[in-house]
Amino acid sequence: MADTAKRLAALRERMRQTGTDLVALGPGSHMQWLLGFHPHPDERPCLLFVGPQREAFLMPALNAEGSRGATDIPFHPWSDAEGPQAALAAALADAGATDARRVVLDETMRADFALTLLEALPQAGHAFTDATVGALRMRKDETEFAALKASATAADRAMQRAFSALRPGLSETELAAEIRAAFAEQGAAPLFTIVGGGGNGAFPHHQAGERRFEEGDAVVIDIGARKGGYPSDITRMAVVGRPPEGYRDVHAVVERAVQAALAAARPGVPAKAVDAAARGVIAEAGYGDYFVHRTGHGLGIDGHEPPYLTSTSETELEEGMVFSIEPGIYLPGRFGIRLEEIVILRADGPEIFSDLPRDLHVAGA
Amino acid sequence: MADTAKRLAALRERMRQTGTDLVALGPGSHMQWLLGFHPHPDERPCLLFVGPQREAFLMPALNAEGSRGATDIPFHPWSDAEGPQAALAAALADAGATDARRVVLDETMRADFALTLLEALPQAGHAFTDATVGALRMRKDETEFAALKASATAADRAMQRAFSALRPGLSETELAAEIRAAFAEQGAAPLFTIVGGGGNGAFPHHQAGERRFEEGDAVVIDIGARKGGYPSDITRMAVVGRPPEGYRDVHAVVERAVQAALAAARPGVPAKAVDAAARGVIAEAGYGDYFVHRTGHGLGIDGHEPPYLTSTSETELEEGMVFSIEPGIYLPGRFGIRLEEIVILRADGPEIFSDLPRDLHVAGA
Numbered sequence: 268m269a270d271t272a273k274r275l276a277a278l279r280e281r282m283r284q285t286g287t288d289l290v291a292l293g294p295g296s297h298m299q300w301l302l303g304f305h306p307h308p309d310e311r312p313c314l315l316f317v318g319p320q321r322e323a324f325l326m327p328a329l330n331a332e333g334s335r336g337a338t339d340i341p342f343h344p345w346s347d348a349e350g351p352q353a354a355l356a357a358a359l360a361d362a363g364a365t366d367a368r369r370v371v372l373d374e375t376m377r378a379d380f381a382l383t384l385l386e387a388l389p390q391a392g393h394a395f396t397d398a399t400v401g402a403l404r405m406r407k408d409e410t411e412f413a414a415l416k417a418s419a420t421a422a423d424r425a426m427q428r429a430f431s432a433l434r435p436g437l438s439e440t441e442l443a444a445e446i447r448a449a450f451a452e453q454g455a456a457p458l459f460t461i462v463g464g465g466g467n468g469a470f471p472h473h474q475a476g477e478r479r480f481e482e483g484d485a486v487v488i489d490i491g492a493r494k495g496g497y498p499s500d501i502t503r504m505a506v507v508g509r510p511p512e513g514y515r516d517v518h519a520v521v522e523r524a525v526q527a528a529l530a531a532a533r534p535g536v537p538a539k540a541v542d543a544a545a546r547g548v549i550a551e552a553g554y555g556d557y558f559v560h561r562t563g564h565g566l567g568i569d570g571h572e573p574p575y576l577t578s579t580s581e582t583e584l585e586e587g588m589v590f591s592i593e594p595g596i597y598l599p600g601r602f603g604i605r606l607e608e609i610v611i612l613r614a615d616g617p618e619i620f621s622d623l624p625r626d627l628h629v630a631g632a
Numbered sequence: 633m634a635d636t637a638k639r640l641a642a643l644r645e646r647m648r649q650t651g652t653d654l655v656a657l658g659p660g661s662h663m664q665w666l667l668g669f670h671p672h673p674d675e676r677p678c679l680l681f682v683g684p685q686r687e688a689f690l691m692p693a694l695n696a697e698g699s700r701g702a703t704d705i706p707f708h709p710w711s712d713a714e715g716p717q718a719a720l721a722a723a724l725a726d727a728g729a730t731d732a733r734r735v736v737l738d739e740t741m742r743a744d745f746a747l748t749l750l751e752a753l754p755q756a757g758h759a760f761t762d763a764t765v766g767a768l769r770m771r772k773d774e775t776e777f778a779a780l781k782a783s784a785t786a787a788d789r790a791m792q793r794a795f796s797a798l799r800p801g802l803s804e805t806e807l808a809a810e811i812r813a814a815f816a817e818q819g820a821a822p823l824f825t826i827v828g829g830g831g832n833g834a835f836p837h838h839q840a841g842e843r844r845f846e847e848g849d850a851v852v853i854d855i856g857a858r859k860g861g862y863p864s865d866i867t868r869m870a871v872v873g874r875p876p877e878g879y880r881d882v883h884a885v886v887e888r889a890v891q892a893a894l895a896a897a898r899p900g901v902p903a904k905a906v907d908a909a910a911r912g913v914i915a916e917a918g919y920g921d922y923f924v925h926r927t928g929h930g931l932g933i934d935g936h937e938p939p940y941l942t943s944t945s946e947t948e949l950e951e952g953m954v955f956s957i958e959p960g961i962y963l964p965g966r967f968g969i970r971l972e973e974i975v976i977l978r979a980d981g982p983e984i985f986s987d988l989p990r991d992l993h994v995a996g997a
Binding site: 293307309310328329330332333346347348350372373374375376377378379380381382393395470471472473559560561571575577578579 | 672674675693694695697698711712713715737738739740741742743744745746747758760835836837838924925926936940942943944
């Protein structure tokens, strides 16, 4: 609740700065950040309204009891028989937002929640949370840093388990199962286990499949799990036996791209400058067409959140922001290489969460 | 793909009947039903457009390769550097929907996807999928029935495991773990395990907690898991030792409410008539204020989907619809009782998926 009071005050300050009359959040990550909980999300409209002075909850009656202990914000419950319209009007009035003209919508809420709300506020224009909740969530406090660090440490151990288990004849899904077991043993709930061997590594979002590792396979291992409410995300490369023809040169290019991005990431720099630093190294080496995604994404309660490190993002990096740096080169039919660090931006540059080197791990060596 | 062709044809027929120029689906259950897959959902706009003659996909470039094998629909990829605007315009043109005036939006898509699309179609009015995809999904074919039946059978076995494991001193979470293990052994991924003993049973959405069962606890066990792409959902009541004072009379009321709803559910009847049948029995017995939720919900790819059996729903029940019948009475501080069946509506009435009786299970008896 102490965090909630602090975060609500910071949100109201942002609302004043941006001329926002109402912030409406669905039962998701933004609400989790602000209140430390969110009701069960389903098809029943459930919205938190933050007005200029007061907050109010549009709350499905079925969830009211379960949520009551978690917050002091007034509930406006509605039953399945009544439907949400009357409670919606009452909640907006309670939040002092009946005449709101500038409304910030949680961009992740369901389309029907958003359009129902906008129909109840025909005079209102809308924006998403970029300049309010989103801007605040990008900068992590030390509590969040500690949780992210603990989660990253679990991911390091799961990656080391993967390195130990990798051998010819094992399938991608079997390696993924080892990784998930390593996470589970540490109290972390697996979120994704991308294991791409050989040509599969050239698809950036390939999940683990039935393919079995062969001598000479380069393997992309990109894994994450949730622990203490916060996710991890790390990518390392391993090889079964001897790396394929040309592998080491390309790995070195990706490594230089990571280092260039780390060197470029400083408070006050636009996010696109970090992308440009990584992309420049790869383009100069002749692989520009094979780096098909952005350089990074923020990480917090969500595994993907602002800031996004794209070639066009003007978002100014600030101290306390946490994001990935993960350039890659994907050569169709041959192999893919991605190296990913999660960092927190300090005054003098990025601090890396992981303790693992980014070198190619040679299995069985 | 055969299912897709049939379902697309049925959707186009609904579009003609409703004067719909464009159906836009996000990467979720509606798309899963139509195409048999959906791309990874994240913050990158990804939409399937179904126009009068053609379909087109607005597709994040990162997901294009992974989705290519799953469909022949033309992709309009966009990269993180470009952003989605140009690809969105091209996809709308490809679907013949640039001038669409009546647009159906997947109500579950993210608010930012929906508002971005509506801004690209300023001349368009919108509706949600109720009369198109939603109406079609309510009626299950025999393939879907078979998958739901297999899933329900797994839930019956998990419930029987719960009955065997229940004893004084065991905690709600420990019983939930038994249930999840029983699901996992059958290849079913647990979705929820509501285990509410004693007073906890009086909160309809209570999850399993640390409370340990005591002699005389009535226990609500409401569980579901996903198997073969389809969920299960069943609620039964158990008691540790002798049931609490007054329990058996209230159980009998809920049982009569289930039977009244089963008798009322016939093709051609509005959904609210089924709710009224169950609610009438409970009100007549003097417990009307303690039945705080709707009588049922549809079940298909989603665990909660149309039709909803509320006191106001005019939705006409049809042969092939699958839904829950789950009246309950919740007496604060004493106990809660809910009995839930999933049924498919046949020409002559509902066919129940579960083979378990709805009697009170007495643990250790």
